[in-house]
Amino acid sequence: xxxxxxxxxxxxxxxxxxxxxxxxxxxxxxxxxxxxxxxxxxxxxxxxxxxxxxxxxxxxxxxxxxxxxxxxxxxxxxxxxxxxxxxxxxxxxxxxxxxxxxxxxxxxxxxxxxxxxxxxxxxxxxxxxxxxxxxxxxxxxxxxxxxxxxxxxxxxxxxxxxxxxxxxxxxxxxxxxxxxxxxxxxxxxxxxxxxxxxxxxxxxxxxxxxxxxxxxxxxxxxxxxxxxxxxxxxxxxxxxxxxxxxxxxxxxxxxxxxxxxxxxxxxxxxxxxxxxxxxxxxxxxxxxxxxxxxxxxxxxxxxxxxxxxxxxxxxxxxxxxxxxxxxxxxxxxxxxxxxxxxxxxxxxxxxxxxxxxxxxxxxxxxxxxxxxxxxxxxxxxxxxxxxxxxxxxxxxxxxxxxxxxxxxxxxxxxxxxxxxxxxxxxxxxxxxxxx
Amino acid sequence: xxxxxxxxxxxxxxxxxxxxxxxxxxxxxxxxxxxxxxxxxxxxxxxxxxxxxxxxxxxxxxxxxxxxxxxxxxxxxxxxxxxxxxxxxxxxxxxxxxxxxxxxxxxxxxxxxxxxxxxxxxxxxxxxxxxxxxxxxxxxxxxxxxxxxxxxxxxxxxxxxxxxxxxxxxxxxxxxxxxxxxxxxxxxxxxxxxxxxxxxxxxxxxxxxxxxxxxxxxxxxxxxxxxxxxxxxxxxxxxxxxxxxxxxxxxxxxxxxxxxxxxxxxxxxxxxxxxxxxxxxxxxxxxxxxxxxxxxxxxxxxxxxxxxxxxxxxxxxxxxxxxxxxxxxxxxxxxxxxxxxxxxxxxxxxxxxxxxxxxxxxx
Numbered sequence: 059x060x061x062x063x064x065x066x067x068x069x070x071x072x073x074x075x076x077x078x079x080x081x082x083x084x085x086x087x088x089x090x091x092x093x094x095x096x097x098x099x100x101x102x103x104x105x106x107x108x109x110x111x112x113x114x115x116x117x118x119x120x121x122x123x124x125x126x127x128x129x130x131x132x133x134x135x136x137x138x139x140x141x142x143x144x145x146x147x148x149x150x151x152x153x154x155x156x157x158x159x160x161x162x163x164x165x166x167x168x169x170x171x172x173x174x175x176x177x178x179x180x181x182x183x184x185x186x187x188x189x190x191x192x193x194x195x196x197x198x199x200x201x202x203x204x205x206x207x208x209x210x211x212x213x214x215x216x217x218x219x220x221x222x223x224x225x226x227x228x229x230x231x232x233x234x235x236x237x238x239x240x241x242x243x244x245x246x247x248x249x250x251x252x253x254x255x256x257x258x259x260x261x262x263x264x265x266x267x268x269x270x271x272x273x274x275x276x277x278x279x280x281x282x283x284x285x286x287x288x289x290x291x292x293x294x295x296x297x298x299x300x301x302x303x304x305x306x307x308x309x310x311x312x313x314x315x316x317x318x319x320x321x322x323x324x325x326x327x328x329x330x331x332x333x334x335x336x337x338x339x340x341x342x343x344x345x346x347x348x349x350x351x352x353x354x355x356x357x358x359x360x361x362x363x364x365x366x367x368x369x370x371x372x373x374x375x376x377x378x379x380x381x382x383x384x385x386x387x388x389x390x391x392x393x394x395x396x397x398x399x400x401x402x403x404x405x406x407x408x409x410x411x412x413x414x415x416x417x418x419x420x421x422x423x424x425x426x427x428x429x430x431x432x433x434x435x436x437x438x439x440x441x442x443x444x445x446x447x448x449x450x451x452x453x454x455x456x457x458x459x460x461x462x463x464x465x466x467x468x469x470x471x472x473x474x475x476x477x478x479x480x481x482x483x484x485x486x487x488x489x490x491x492x493x
Numbered sequence: 494x495x496x497x498x499x500x501x502x503x504x505x506x507x508x509x510x511x512x513x514x515x516x517x518x519x520x521x522x523x524x525x526x527x528x529x530x531x532x533x534x535x536x537x538x539x540x541x542x543x544x545x546x547x548x549x550x551x552x553x554x555x556x557x558x559x560x561x562x563x564x565x566x567x568x569x570x571x572x573x574x575x576x577x578x579x580x581x582x583x584x585x586x587x588x589x590x591x592x593x594x595x596x597x598x599x600x601x602x603x604x605x606x607x608x609x610x611x612x613x614x615x616x617x618x619x620x621x622x623x624x625x626x627x628x629x630x631x632x633x634x635x636x637x638x639x640x641x642x643x644x645x646x647x648x649x650x651x652x653x654x655x656x657x658x659x660x661x662x663x664x665x666x667x668x669x670x671x672x673x674x675x676x677x678x679x680x681x682x683x684x685x686x687x688x689x690x691x692x693x694x695x696x697x698x699x700x701x702x703x704x705x706x707x708x709x710x711x712x713x714x715x716x717x718x719x720x721x722x723x724x725x726x727x728x729x730x731x732x733x734x735x736x737x738x739x740x741x742x743x744x745x746x747x748x749x750x751x752x753x754x755x756x757x758x759x760x761x762x763x764x765x766x767x768x769x770x771x772x773x774x775x776x777x778x779x780x781x782x783x784x785x786x787x788x789x790x791x792x793x794x795x796x797x798x799x800x801x802x803x804x805x806x807x808x809x810x811x812x813x814x815x816x817x818x819x820x821x822x823x824x825x826x827x828x829x830x831x832x833x834x835x836x837x838x839x840x841x842x843x844x845x846x847x848x849x850x851x852x853x854x855x856x
Contacts, residue, residue, distance in 0.1 A: 201598070235631035244630035251597055251634070252626065256617055262587050263622055266594020266602075273600060277576050278547055302587030309582075463628045464666050466635035466690035472722040472769020475776060475808050479722075 143358045146425045152357050153420060153431060155194055156186040156413050157438045159210035162219055163388075165442045166209065166226060170392045174450070175226040178255075179240045182210040184355075184387035187412035188319050189214045191360025191382075192287050195368050201249040201286040203264035206241035208253030211289055217245045223445040229452035236455045237463060249284075257290075258299035261316070264288035265303040268314035268377075275374075285313040285371040293324025295338045304345040304379065313371035315364070316342075318381045319354065325390040326398040342379030354382030355410045358419065387411075457489035527713075528705040534676035535565050535641075535697065538683040539603060541715045543573055546601060549687055550577040552588055553605030553642075562607045563643060563702055589615030589640065593622040593692075596638040601687060606642035609658045609696060615640075616661075623692035624667030639686045644672070644696035645739060645790050646838050652826035655834075657791030659738065662694040663767040663800070669721055670767040672696040674742035676706040678765055681719030689721060696767075698740045724771035726778065730760030733784040733848045736775060736801055738764040741788045741839065748844035757852055767797060772804045779805050783814040784851040790838050793821040818847035 144152070163181040170179050182189065185207075193202060193214035204211040212222050217233050225232025226240055233245050241255040251267055254260035267286040274282035294300055295318055307314050318338050322329045330336055342349025348370075352363045360382055367378035385407035389396030420426040464470065468481035485491040529537075543549045550573075555562045557570040557580040570578040581588040585606065592602035606612045612619060623636045646655040662670045669691055673679040679697070686693035711717060727742055728749050737745040742763045749759040760778050764771065779785050785805055787798030798819040805817065823837040849855065 203594075233631075234629060234633070237631045238629040242629040244626070244633055246630070246633035251594070252630065254622070256621060258586075259590070259617055259622060262590020262618065263594035263597065265587070266591035266596070267598050268594075269591055270595045270598035270600050273550065273576070273595065277550070299586050299590065302582070302584035303591070305582060306584065306587055306591065463630075463632040465669075466627055466632070466637070469722065470667075470669055470691055470769060472766075473771055473773045475773050477773045477777075 142423055142425070143362065144425070149416070149420045149425045150430070150434065151194055152190050152361070153413070153416055153426070154434050154438065155190040155214050156357065156416065157435055158213055158219065158441070159186045159189060160413055161435075161438050161442050162209060162213060162222070162445075165223075165446060167388070167392060169223075169226070169446065174446075175228070175240065177240060178206065178391045178393065179226070180205075180207040180391045181388045182207055182386070184407065184411070185319055185321060185384045186210065187357035187360050187416075188289070188317065188354050188382045188384055191357045192289075192315070192317060192364040192368075195361065195364050196285070196287065198247075199249060199284045200368075201251050201264070201267045201284065203251045203260045203267065203286065203288045204243065204253045205257075205260060205290055205294075206253055206255045207291075208241065208243045208250075211253075212243040212245065212248070212250050215245070215248045215250050217243065217248050217250060218445075219441055220445040220448040221245075223442075224449040224452050227449040227452070228454065229449055230455040230459065231448070231452040235459060237459075251286075257294050258297035261288050261290060261294070261299050261303045265307050265312060265314060268307065268312035268371075269310065271313050272310065272374075283313070283372045283374075285315065285368055287315045287317055287368075289317045289319060291324065292318060292320040292322065292329045292338065293327065293332065294318075295341070296332055301341075301345075304341065304347070304377075307377040308346040311374065311376035313374065314377045315367045315371055316377060316379045318379070319384055320381050321384050321386045323386070323390070323399060325394065328398075337381075339379060339381040345379075347377045347379055349379045349381070351381045351383065354384030355407070355412045355415065357412055357416050384412075385410075458487055460489040461486060461491065527708050527710075529676040529680075529708040529713075530703055530705050531673070531676050531679045531697070532563070532565060532702040534679035534706075534708070535683055535702075536567055536569075538680045538687070539566065540569060540572070542684055542687040543569065543577065545715070546687075547577075548599065549601045549603065550579065550595075551603045551605065552579040552581055552592055554581055554583055554588075554607050556580060556605050561605070563699060565697075565702070566605070585611050585614035586618065589618040590622060592638050592640075593618050593626075593636060596623070596636045596692075597626070597634050599637075601637050601639075603639045603641060603687060606640065608647070608654060608699070609642050609644040610654050610656055612640065612642070612658065619662065619668070619692070619694065620665050624665050627691065628667060635690050636692045637690045639683070639689075639693045639695055641683070641686075641695035642697060643699040643702070645698050646822070646827060646834075647699045649829065649831065649834065651829045655827035657696075657789065657822065658694070659696055659767045659789065660791050660796045660800075662696075663770075663797060664795070665768075667692065668768060669693045670696065671721065671765065672698075672738040672767055673765065674701070674727075674737075674739055674763050676708050677712045678719065678725075678763070680708075680712055681717055682721070682765060685718040685721050688718065693721075696739060701740055701743075704743075719765065722766045722769035722771055724765055724774040725763045726760060726774070727763040728759070728761040730758040730782065732758045732782055733786060733851050734760045734762060734775070734778040734782045735786045735788055735844065735848065736762045736764060736798075737788040738767060738797070739790075741790060744839065744841050745788055745844060748841050748848065751841070751845050752848055755849070755854070757848060757854065759848055764797075770800065770804065772808065775801055776805060776808045779809050780812045783812055784848075785813070786818040786820060786844065786847045786851055788820045788839060788844060790822045793819065793824055796821050815851045815853065818851050820844060820847050 163183050189210045202215050221233040228236045241253050243253045264286050271282050271284045274280040339349035339351040353359050469479050471480040474480045483491050556566045557578045560567040592604040595602050626634045645657045671682045673682045735745045745761045752759045787801045789797045802817045820839045
């Protein structure tokens with residue numbers, strides 16, 4: 059095993075985590091404690107067969123708080139293929155996806171400064187191990203809910219780079235025809251349920267998507283084991299919607315994974331300055347679900363945790379909170395002068411670039427040659443160049459599109475002075491109707 | 494709708510059971526002719542739609558075991574079980590957002606706010622997640638969800654619990670905003686809202702829940718719906734148009750009775766839909782009566798009355814024979830004292846006075 063991945067402890071430049079923690083803190087959730095004076099009885103339990111656990115509060119399984127779930131699955135001396143964490147094919151998929159994210163975002167920065175895209179553009183550089191580690195394990199039917207830092211989540215989930223780039227250019231060929239923009243990537247086909255621009259807003263929506271999987275199974279009697287992954291940052295973990303949804307997801311055992319991309323900074327607010335107990339993963343057990351802390355700069359560790367959490371959700375065993383300790387290599391957005399973060403801190407995380415680390419792992423374990431990886435990099439660079447050309451040459455949305463999609467049913471525009479629905483007016487589809 | 498029904502197991506049986514429910518409710522309240530309370534109209538509408546489409550579910554605080562804070566969901570838990578009538582913790586932002594997420598994935602949630610005042614805690618999801626997603630996703634993600642609950646001034650509950658949200662939600666593109674007055678409105682509009690593919694804000698009124706209205710067989714039919722965006726002429730008249738919605742329709746009708754004694758024939762337009770607003774019906778009425786009184790409980794500035802006034806100025810300016818009279822709640826947070834509270838919301842005599850002014854008749 060390469061040294062980059064064999065370190066038994068996560069490198070912690072900020073050193074706020076206790077190194078004394080056992081790997082597994084078994085926090086047994088109290089099974090249906092009765093409170094003083096409580097008669098603890100469902101009024102309708104005699105009449106209604108409680109096929110679902112929606113209204114049951116009992117959680118009998120153990121809940122684990124895990125500071126580092128990836129026990130070193132190591133063979134110290136010999137590295138035989140069976141001991142490796144991934145196969146060659148998997149390794150190349152991860153490398154390609156992370157490279158795609160990085161090259162795409164670097165290109166975004168260039169295009170932003172060249173005036174090709176506008177508004178707020180938040181780049182994902184440095185955090186690729188999280189997106190790739192989770193999303194590459196998902197099926198197409200599984201859902202991903204993101205934040206304003208959403209380009210790379212969409213790419214990992216399979217939305218073509220040209221469609222994302224075109225969206226950023228505000229073109230009609232974008233994945234939302236130029237109506238969404240950088241912070242609002244959607245793809246129904248890929249089950250990318252949006253980038254949400256408000257802190258915490260995406261979490262309930264993701265929880266609702268997870269609720270749907272359960273509802274489909276239990277009410278609609280469909281075979282549905284789809285899971286939902288909600289990505290959000292450390293800043294969001296101080297917002298009420300996070301706690302509301304941890305509670306309901308655990309209460310109803312929803313198939314969701316709450317993924318905290320703890321990059322230590324909410325714009326210029328240090329996580330340590332904002333949060334009473336900075337170890338976010340601990341909040342999982344407080345709500346009756348596992349909480350896991352993992353090195354978010356190590357895609358293989360993220361992937362291992364993700365696998366366990368996704369499988370758990372798919373088996374119907376409920377949610378997991380995963381805190382990935384990561385770092386963004388750029389400012390909060392391209393408009394952020396990024397003056398508050400310490401140069402030493404930045405350098406320290408830069409030296410742990412997740413792509414470099416994966417590259418090292420792949421080559422040292424003979425899973426891929428330098429030439430293999432170079433070829434992938436070259437292919438990605440071409441793909442991104444092509445995406446830029448495509449976006450550049452695509453038309454801006456036509457005026458006729460302006461009034462489309464406000465409603466699924468355009469009768470929502472109401473009835474005009476002539477007594478007819480406004481959407482029946484030919485001018486409506488030309489985009490020139492007065493509404 | 495039919496394709497929905499087909500994919501549902503036993504839908505036919507449930508459908509007819511729901512129908513019976515509506516009829517039972519009618520009989521229970523029958524005096525002379527058929528009548529129904531708004532509460533039962535809402536209850537039967539939800540019941541029937543849940544029976545017809547298994548993707549419809551009810552979620553909110555106290556909707557299940559407690560049978561609804563205002564008993565609108567009475568009996569639904571027993572009938573549909575806790576998987577479909579879901580008691581939530583006190584988490585407006587959380588459960589409103591969960592509803593939106595479920596709607597993204599093609600379920601049809603009905604989210605009850607115990608009162609619309611609490612929707613303030615979830616307004617981010619109503620405006621940002623529900624109303625804008627279809628547009629932001631270029632039509633990929635529609636949000637068929639209903640947010641419902643009592644709205645407007647209640648009695649003696651002070652400033653935070655007494656407020657009308659019609660103008661707030663009515664200003665947001667992507668939403669449909671409905672405000673029923675009668676049992677017919679409640680049934681027809683709620684059923685339409687649940688079937689609608691877009692997010693609907695459904696503003697009920699606590700005071701009206703217990704009020705009984707005459708109801709026809711047509712309205713009791715499980716296929717009955719009302720078109721969204723269409724106002725109803727509640728009373729024909731020729732001298733002055735009074736527009737109102739929700740509880741204020743009743744006030745307008747009473748004012749019209751008083752005005753009739755003075756020989757003024759008032760036409761009462763029950764808006765039913767705040768957004769889309771039925772400008773055609775409003776303007777047609779004003780072109781006939783040449784006078785307009787707008788009536789609402791909400792705050793005056795940027796209110797529903799202001800919007801109606803603009804629409805009439807834009808479309809029928811030349812027809813107006815008098816300045817538009819706008820009656821609204823006072824421009825203050827709702828006071829607690831009973832006498833103050835009465836002064837803060839429109840009263841029947843205010844309507845009579847305004848209508849007479851519009852007709853150049855002294856009060």
